Amino acid sequence: MKKHYLILGDTLKVIPKIKKKIDAIIVDPPYNTANKNTKKLKGRKDRSSDFGKWDYFKDEDFLIFTKDWIQATSPLLKESGNLVIFCKLEYISDIKRIYENLGFKHHATIIWHKTNPAPQIRKTGFLSSAEAVLWATKGFDNKKISYTFNFLGQREMHNFIETPICMGKERTKHPTQKPKKILSHFIKIFTNENDLILDCFAGSGTVAVAAHELNRSSISVENDKVFFKIMSDRLKKLENANLIKFRNLKDIKI
Numbered sequence: 029m030k031k032h033y034l035i036l037g038d039t040l041k042v043i044p045k046i047k048k049k050i051d052a053i054i055v056d057p058p059y060n061t062a063n064k065n066t067k068k069l070k071g072r073k074d075r076s077s078d079f080g081k082w083d084y085f086k087d088e089d090f091l092i093f094t095k096d097w098i099q100a101t102s103p104l105l106k107e108s109g110n111l112v113i114f115c116k117l118e119y120i121s122d123i124k125r126i127y128e129n130l131g132f133k134h135h136a137t138i139i140w141h142k143t144n145p146a147p148q149i150r151k152t153g154f155l156s157s158a159e160a161v162l163w164a165t166k167g168f169d170n171k172k173i174s175y176t177f178n179f180l181g182q183r184e185m186h187n188f189i190e191t192p193i194c195m196g197k198e199r200t201k202h203p204t205q206k207p208k209k210i211l212s213h214f215i216k217i218f219t220n221e222n223d224l225i226l227d228c229f230a231g232s233g234t235v236a237v238a239a240h241e242l243n244r245s246s247i248s249v250e251n252d253k254v255f256f257k258i259m260s261d262r263l264k265k266l267e268n269a270n271l272i273k274f275r276n277l278k279d280i281k282i
């Protein structure tokens with residue numbers, strides 16, 4: 029039975045409590061997008077990217093926060109482990125520079141193309157239909173591959189992936205839920221069966237759901253009580269999943 033740890037709390041406080049070594053960190057952290065793109069349209073509902081307080085930063089604070097969580101999680105990652113980070117296109121080089129300065133080796137930037145983005149009602153710019161996924165490793169040896177990397181097949185290994193944004197039965201009330209298909213793709217490539225994956229910005233728990241279906245275990249950290257409940261309810265429906273929940277920092281034993 030796969031174990032899935034669900035932790036309610038601030039990642040920066042939770043991570044130092046974790047003792048287990050992790051095979052991959054796969055995260056969809058705050059993007060620093062909120063509130064910047066709300067469009068007031070006369071006679072129509074606002075088109076808003078205001079996802080909530082968790083996504084508000086001043087640019088420099090966002091980069092400090094990014095450095096802080098990568099630095100905090102880095103000691104947990106095994107030498108063979110992978111770091112996979114979703115981000116908006118504008119931050120690719122900033123985030124890459126942050127983890128390179130912390131000793132990570134950058135390997136690739138993968139583009140996720142959303143086939144059903146919100147339309148451009150006023151037709152004054154481009155649709156926002158692409159996001160980036162950055163891949164880095166800790167262990168790197170020029171002579172042999174020292175990290176987990178499962179090459180799936182030539183057609184599946186483009187540095188470009190296309191899926192619709194999350195819809196239908198899969199969709200929860202989380203405003204920025206990622207499609208399970210995209211997380212499953214990266215989990216297959218960057219981890220092996222029985223591995224342990226850390227998602228320290230878990231939202232509705234998509235990484236944990238995909239990990240379970242692929243026979244991997246997970247640790248999910250989320251600091252919003254409403255999203256934590258959405259994640260818990262979602263994971264409760266998984267068959268043969270051993271869910272271990274921590275709601276207080278002092279109780280964490282992992």
Ligand SMILES: C[S@@+](CC[C@H](N)C(=O)[O-])C[C@H]1O[C@@H](n2cnc3c(N)ncnc32)[C@H](O)[C@@H]1O
Nearest residue numbers: 038039056082205206229231232234250251252
């Ligand atoms: C982009 S969303 C993740 C969505 C997720 N991939 C999904 O499919 O549902 C980022 C999440 O990180 C959470 N978060 C933001 N700052 C946090 C922090 N310091 N500690 C823990 N969680 C945090 C937010 O509440 C939000 O749910």
